[in-house]
Amino acid sequence: MAWETIIGLEVHVQLATRSKMFCACPNVFGAPPNTLTCPVCLGLPGVLPALNKQAVLFAVKTAKALNAQVHPHSLFARKNYFYPDLPKGYQISQYEQPLATTGKLEIETPGGTKVIGITRLHLEEDAGKLVHEAEFTRAGVSYVDLNRAGVPLMEIVSEPEISTPEEAMAYLRALRELVRYLKVSDGNMEEGSLRCDANVSVRPEGSRTLGTKAELKNMNSIRFVGKALAYEVERQVRVLESGGKVAQETLLWSEKLEKTLPMRSKEEAHDYRYFPEPDILPLAIEGERIEALPELPWDKRARFKRVYALTDEESGILTEHPALAEFYEALVEAFPNPKTASNWILVELLKTFRPKMNRLDFFPAVSPKRVARVLSMIEDGIINQSTAKDLLARLLEEDFDPEAFVAQQGLGQISDEKALLAWIDELFERHPSQVNEYLDGKEKVFGFFVGQLMKMSQGKANPRLLNTLLKQRFDARKPAS
């Protein structure tokens, strides 16, 4: 039997505000435990929440970019449950009347563009963290770190319109890219600033009733989401095909075991007793306060393809981070060969940029003008490719004037025929057997000579000229036929 998969995603995005959601504590990752706390986020008796306006504006911005309907009035609510990382015994969230509803996000699939509906977008506060296994804990002891308690979160819930694990991954990539473009979050799944839960069910193809769904948690990267969903879909199909029933339950993805495992039922049996948060007045959003949206990733991508004649892949990578796209455009402005500029970024620079591109404040560590001047020197025949690569590597480390450096260090290409011919002759004398091999038709040996000559010229020989001259010299030695 053929099966159809139905996936809906709930994504939690930590907002990159300066302070927490309801107090003035800094919103930063990685500080020593419990150093970023105050009476409000510790939930001491008598404290009250004071809503962070920036968090609201970030959520509104995201909702607008998702084409969602932002409601002029929305409500905060309390979600009540006991857990040591939840200092007040309730989480301030939104339940009835969320900030925004009915949006959409376009994703790229092998079959083309697909639109995934967004059910709702709302604001809430993050909980703290339990530390179970740090080196300083005794066995069986857990510690509570409340630095994260009260960090602003935006929850984005998709419609169950995702049909494959790959689509789920594409959805997450698109969402991550969007929040980075909007500068509302660094969208970093490893540090937990973007977290994803998935609801997944399967049904016989063509069936109109939904199958029983399972909820998947604990997937700390987009890749794990893909793996967990693929595993779970297969598991559910196996259960159904062997005549069993899928249980409605919450499952945790275990990366170690590469399987989904049921959560203990006690942990999921919650009645959250939601009710309107009496400490926060209903949120009124006035349209005029919302700043204009920047060019969104999908629009930028289309423009790059069109204006710079790039492939899907090239424009996709170059627009992954707004700062990279900006870098590319500045480079093309100073060096108006879009294809070459793209190649150099993708091949030479990206590997240095990549590790930092998951940060909101990522900024290419080299000036696009400097890179443009290096590329222009290649075009002008002043330096060769390998010198250019060295120059770019150096420029990533420190800033300097590339032309002056080339002149000073004598890195310019050697296009002096006499000098090149002298090296060729010297080489032929040293390696007569290889010369004969070539003359006997072993053309592969040609590369050996090029390599040796580059070495002799310390990489500076003009490669095109060198090739021509080397061929000439061989031809001269060939017996006339």
Add this chain to the structure above:
Amino acid sequence: MPNLPFLTLAELRSGYSRKEFQPSEVIEAHLKRIEALNPELNAYLEVFGDGARDRARALDKKLAQGGPLGPLFGVPLAVKDVLCVEGTKTTCGSKMLEPFIAPYDASCIRRLRDQGAVFLGKTNMDEFAMGSSTENSAFGPTRNPFGLERVPGGSSGGSAAAVAAHLCQAALGSDTGGSIRQPAAFCGIVGLKPTYGRVSRYGLVAFASSLDQIGPMTKTSEDAAILFWAIAGHDPKDMTSSTRPVPPLEALFGQDPRRFRLGLPKEYFVEGMDQEVRDALLATLAKLEGLGIQVEEVSLPHTPYATAVYYIIATSEASSNLARYDGVKYGFSAKHADSMLELYERTRAAGFGLEVKRRIMLGTYALSAGYYEAYFKKAAQVRRLILEDFTRAFEKVDAIVSPTTPTPPFLLGEKIEDPLTMYLSDIYTNALNLAGLPGMSLPIARTGDGLPVGMQIIAPAFMEERLFCLGRLIEELTNPPIQGVPFDQPIA
């Protein structure tokens, strides 16, 4: 030298400005009275003896230096133990918070401190402000200065008894369903619940967030106005506090109450209203009518639902507000729990008293899946109707008057086993909390047994000045029954 603890705030201020006495003398006189009388009354849970003396000495210097003195300068105040005062215990009358020391000042405390007030100590209360007699305190009941075998009312019973027995000049209380006004009536003093949002709740340990307000408990309406004025106003730390400007102090007495029209809700004259209470109210109204004030009947048709609505909303919010007391972070924590769940269960079973547990269970039930619509949601809807009743009534009248409580102060132990009867102590007061309106109780008479009777005045939102103006007029008409309390002799 006048008998310092018996002065009003205005008298204290003029004494200071004429340098007849200085803050340390005033504080010392109060501390002496507290030392002598508190063991019997149990009004204070903690007295800041040395802290208050140090502070008073600093104010002495300021007084000697000259310069303008604000109305709160050198005023000795008692603080209900539900408000955080930095560096001191804030127990809320509960074993749960017995070890808790507040690391910050409530916003109203900060304001009063900045204006030169001196805090004498923290006063007794029903646990987490839940009760009408102060018998629910984990630290023993407070006694009524007008009759030691009687309750002072609650939950701000300690503050009320402290003011009535002149153990402070004035006090702060909190009012969720009548917790300022009912004990004020029982102890023959003035108690004001301001409009919801008029005073910042930051630092007030929450009972029911949408109903709680901090307010003054004083000897006169004028004193209530002064203390109200000192703590009112917007606070960025409390989003529910209003940005509406607070009128200048003089403006709080700027209206002529002789031109007011007063409404008397017909629904309030029900079975259970004590005859003496009823007579006292009608006699006072007759005197007001004698001055040309119009009194007419108004209708608040949803009154019969107020107590039910109140107990659903208050307990629902409380069940959530009190969830943070789990033994993990601060306060009481049960020993030898083997699991997380056991820690929660044992801590909350042993840390909370009976009434608090009863209300947490009621509220948890009212918010539970399957009951939310029928209880909490329905209550929220009826709450709106109760507010509309008042809005309609205020189209016809400037203020509404009623008894504060259906009966004079009852005996210790009389109602503690019968929560429903106890809940009825609040029938005239809790509707205001639901509607967010300001209300003030002031003494109008004494019963044949010499017990105080209070009258409640209700004004539209943010119209507290009507309460003060009318209150002052009533005080002129009635002999303030505060005179002749059992503790009226100066303490040597």
